[in-house]
Amino acid sequence: MAKIENQAALMSTYARFPITITKGKGTYVWDDKNEMYLDFTSGIATCNLGHVPDPVAQKLHQQLDTLWHCSNLYEIPLQTKLAEELVLYSQFDQVFFCNSGAEANEAALKIARKYAKDHGHSERTSVVSFKDSFHGRTFATLSVTGQEKVQKGYEPLMPGVRSLNFNEESDLGKIHNGKTAAVLLELVQGEGGVNPAHKEWLHSLQDICQAYDILLMVDEVQTGMGRTGTLFAYEQYGIEPDVLTLAKGLGSGFPIGAMLAKTHVAKSFTPGTHGTTFGGNPLAAAAGVATLSEMTKPGFMKEVQKKAAFFKEQLEHLANQFSVIKKVKGMGFLIGIEVDMEAKELVTLLQEKHILTLTAGPKVLRILPPLTVTTEEINEFLQKFEEVLISIQKSK
Ligand SMILES: *Cc1c(COP(=O)(O)O)cnc(C)c1O
Numbered sequence: 267m268a269k270i271e272n273q274a275a276l277m278s279t280y281a282r283f284p285i286t287i288t289k290g291k292g293t294y295v296w297d298d299k300n301e302m303y304l305d306f307t308s309g310i311a312t313c314n315l316g317h318v319p320d321p322v323a324q325k326l327h328q329q330l331d332t333l334w335h336c337s338n339l340y341e342i343p344l345q346t347k348l349a350e351e352l353v354l355y356s357q358f359d360q361v362f363f364c365n366s367g368a369e370a371n372e373a374a375l376k377i378a379r380k381y382a383k384d385h386g387h388s389e390r391t392s393v394v395s396f397k398d399s400f401h402g403r404t405f406a407t408l409s410v411t412g413q414e415k416v417q418k419g420y421e422p423l424m425p426g427v428r429s430l431n432f433n434e435e436s437d438l439g440k441i442h443n444g445k446t447a448a449v450l451l452e453l454v455q456g457e458g459g460v461n462p463a464h465k466e467w468l469h470s471l472q473d474i475c476q477a478y479d480i481l482l483m484v485d486e487v488q489t490g491m492g493r494t495g496t497l498f499a500y501e502q503y504g505i506e507p508d509v510l511t512l513a514k515g516l517g518s519g520f521p522i523g524a525m526l527a528k529t530h531v532a533k534s535f536t537p538g539t540h541g542t543t544f545g546g547n548p549l550a551a552a553a554g555v556a557t558l559s560e561m562t563k564p565g566f567m568k569e570v571q572k573k574a575a576f577f578k579e580q581l582e583h584l585a586n587q588f589s590v591i592k593k594v595k596g597m598g599f600l601i602g603i604e605v606d607m608e609a610k611e612l613v614t615l616l617q618e619k620h621i622l623t624l625t626a627g628p629k630v631l632r633i634l635p636p637l638t639v640t641t642e643e644i645n646e647f648l649q650k651f652e653e654v655l656i657s658i659q660k661s662k
Contacts (some may be wrong), residue, residue, distance in 0.1 A: 286298040290305070290317025293317075293635065293638070301620065303620045306639075307623060312514040329548055335548065349361040351559075360527055362545070363524050364546075366521060369404070369542070370524055371406075374483045377509065377527065378483065380539065381448075381534045384534050389445060393410055393446070394430055398459060399452055400416070401487075426445070433467050441474050442474060448481035448508075448509075449483065454488075459629075465503055469504075486500070487511055487513045492567060497561060502597065508528050511524070517554050520553035566637075573641060585603075588655040600632075603632075606629075615654045616650065
């Protein structure tokens with residue numbers, strides 16, 4: 267068969283930056299020309315312990331020589347251990363492992379329907395989610411994602427999804443309509459602009475869910491694993507969700523996802539009702555165990571909170587000096603800087619100074635340093651960022 271000439275072998279699902287990253291350590295990555303970059307993206311909130319963190323690397327090396335994979339039809343001690351530790355450090359009772367954030371949310375959406383049926387509510391097949399949310403790229407998870415650009419071209423979407431306004435008091439009355447099985451939300455909308463949920467609104471939402479036995483499911487794929495300054499973001503809100511999903515930071519870059527649930531919900535998954543080949547395999551579980559063990563060391567999160575508070579204070583300081591910054595938002599090391607320009611341009615200008623950042627929508631610069639970032643590295647970022655801001659101000 268003749269091939270189309272000059273056509274890239276990879277499908278073009280990504281608009282990639284013109285940088286080829288070949289190595290990483292801590293907060294730095296190197297490209298194929300051995301140029302060094304300060305990485306304030308953490309592989310999109312994934313390498314939360316920095317690149318190739320020693321304790322996780324050691325555990326993975328060990329596991330590489332022992333057992334890579336065996337099916338979930340057998341006991342996997344490391345998977346059990348990771349589940350036990352997630353249960354210990356959260357308010358959930360049981361865990362299901364998968365490979366990604368989308369799959370974790372799929373599991374949540376599936377258990378919500380099953381839970382409703384198991385409790386005599388087979389009419390409850392609907393899910394409420396929110397505008398500007400992001401929950402993944404599979405059919406079910408793109409259907410609950412509140413962004414048209416993610417859904418366009420893939421219609422018809424999963425039926426029964428209702429999209430309400432995030433942080434909108436007046437929309438709360440629409441949650442219960444007799445058909446709603448669950449509410450799924452991010453506590454800080456990551457991709458959608460770094461928007462934290464308002465505490466009071468969230469508590470009202472929880473009250474409604476509890477009153478009607480609607481499951482409250484939090485997507486902590488991005489906010490989880492220390493990103494917001496506590497192991498899980500829900501801790502800071504003082505809420506008690508029924509279900510929580512994790513992925514990104516759980517394996518420090520080794521693919522693993524998880525769906526955590528309280529016992530009354532978890533009971534709806536029985537042998538044969540859900541499954542996966544790779545989910546929580548020995549390598550993934552090893553990465554998860556080592557990652558969690560680092561983050562739960564005494565004082566680790568305190569240190570993250572201290573550094574994040576310092577960073578935020580300094581960014582606020584820059585916001586007061588430079589009118590291009592409209593607002594500094596976010597929690598912990600999930601930071602959004604709302605700007606009066608195309609955030610993409612800012613990413614490019616910072617890249618020229620060998621600083622990697624992200625956007626969250628057209629007008630928000632998203633900054634996600636690893637939790638292990640040092641004060642020196644934060645200062646390096648601030649200095650380069652200020653240089654960029656000065657050059658923007660001059661060119662105006
Ligand atoms: C990244 C992300 C997902 C999707 O995770 P994948 O591993 O890419 O499938 C889901 N929800 C949130 C909040 C995310 O940030």
